[in-house]
Each structure stands twice: as structure tokens, then as C-alpha cells.
Amino acid sequence: MRFSQVVLIISLVLTVFIVLQVLWVVFDVRLPPEVPTNVSRVVITDEVIYLTLPRKVTNISVEEVILLRRSIREYTSDPVKLEDLAMILWAAYGVTDPRWGFRTSPSAGATYPLEVYVVVGENGVLVRDGEYLKPGVYKYDVHRHLLTFVKSGDVRRELAVAALNQKWVEDSPVNLVICAVFERTTARYGERGRVRYVPMEVGHLGQNVYLMITALGYGGVVVGAFYDDRVQAIISAKPDEIPMYIIPIGVPKEPPRTTFEDIWRYIEGRRSS
Ligand SMILES: Cc1cc2nc3c(=O)[nH]c(=O)nc-3n(C[C@H](O)[C@H](O)[C@H](O)COP(=O)(O)O)c2cc1C
Incomplete structure (x- = not known):
């Protein structure tokens, strides 16, 4: 030639x-592959739970959700529905840009250092009428939007003890545990990645969770006080996955009812004092 x-x-x-x-x-x-016709399909095997696909599910505005977001520490005995958990996980760290795999939460240099574990209590997650996820620890696979099974057993009590006996961790049907693999970010940004970027990103994710659970009628609280090594062992996280937040989630005993009128009165009161 x-x-x-x-x-x-x-x-x-x-x-x-x-x-x-x-x-x-x-x-x-x-x-892309054919768009699935049934976005509501749930497939559960021993090792994997294919979650219902992300979609528009609420009619509440972003300003109403921001108004109603509150740290909630008391829950009814109601479970979290699996389809709602799917939306909460997607809101936390799911994909919103199919081309590059960018996520719902921003990340310095798109290094995405976070991993999301789900601690499911006994009868904590309702799959469908009378059918619950088996209690245990699961891990969210963001790109395939599914949960992989990590370990079985209801570990909420242990988790609450590791979190200085914060009882909302034990009382909630579900806890998310957000872990950070610092090296993904420090490899590019060094110390600044460790002390600034990764903690900032955990905050972004936490706020997304707060907003989605509020929109869906659940309540929760970001918990930062716990023994890292104990939590890591309880959820069987990998050695480089450092727990940053525990987020108990459940149906609030008392849903927040603040209105914009309440806020107007507050602001007017401050202005006139
Ligand atoms: C970094 C961080 C750590 C927190 N840790 C805990 C905690 O360990 N336990 C808890 O009950 N609340 C915790 N909170 C929630 C705060 O107590 C709560 O945000 C604050 O009281 C304001 O209430 P609000 O979230 O309803 O606006 C934490 C919040 C942040 C941002």
C-alpha cells in the first residue's frame, strides 16, 4: 500500500x-439501548435489586421543598417504599448526564469520591403489598441504578450505638451511609481535596437527599457524630471508604407545616424591631 x-x-x-x-x-x-417501556419494573435477585427508573414523581415546587426541609428525628412505624428509595438514591448521586456520567451532585473535577450504602431495617423497605426487602446492608450502583447486596441482618441498633446512641438511627426504617474515597479527589487536588472538596461534596449530596425526601413526604437528618471505624465495620465498607454521614429516613411523626406567610411575618417582625 x-x-x-x-x-x-x-x-x-x-x-x-x-x-x-x-x-x-x-x-x-x-x-442508546431501547428505552425500557416499563420504568416501574423492579427485579429482585439474591444479590441485586434493579430499582425503578428515575422519573418525575412529585408536583411540589423547589421553593416549597426548600421551605419544608427540616431535620426530622421522629418517625412513624411506616416503611419507606422501594420506589421512593430509588428516587432518593438517584437524587443523592445518580446520573443526570448520560454522555459523561455526571451526577445529581457536583464534584470537583468530576472525581466523584462518594459511595452510598443503604442500611435496611426489618420491614423497613416495602417492595409491594406485604413484601419487604430483607434487612441488611446494600450498596448503590449509580451507573446501573441498582442495589447490590452487601450483608444481611438488621444492623440499625449497632449503627445507633456507633453514632453515640442517637436513637433516630435505630428508629428509622432506613439509613443511608455516605462514604468518601478521598484518594479519588486527593490524587488530583492533594490536601485541598481532602479538607475542602470532599466534605463540600458530602454536603451537596446530603442536601439533595433532604430535598428529595421532603418532596416525597419523608423526613430525615444528616448525622455526622459517630465513630468512623465502627460504622465502617458495621456496614462492611472497604478500607478506603470512610463514612461521612449517616442519614436516617422515615415517615415523620410530625411533618413540617411552615408556610411562606410564617416567613413573611418573621421577616416583617425583624424589620420593625
Ligand atoms: C455537618 C453536620 C453534622 C450534623 N450532625 C448531626 C448529628 O450528629 N445528629 C443530629 O441529630 N443532627 C445532626 N445535624 C443536623 C443539625 O443538627 C441540624 O441541621 C440543625 O439543628 C438545623 O436544623 P435543620 O436541619 O432542621 O435546619 C448535623 C448537621 C450537619 C450539617
């Missing part, structure tokens, strides 16, 4: 590649 032919072939390949890129960006052309 002559040199000019090689150059021609390479040019052709490059041209096709560039055209495809332009099509992708300009016309949003993608070759």
Missing part, C-alpha cells in the same frame, strides 16, 4: 469520527 493511500484511509477515518462527534454534540444523536 502506498503512503498516499495510508494517508487517505487515516483521513477518512478521522473525518467519520469528527462527523460523528459533531452529530453527537449538535443533534444529540446517541445510540
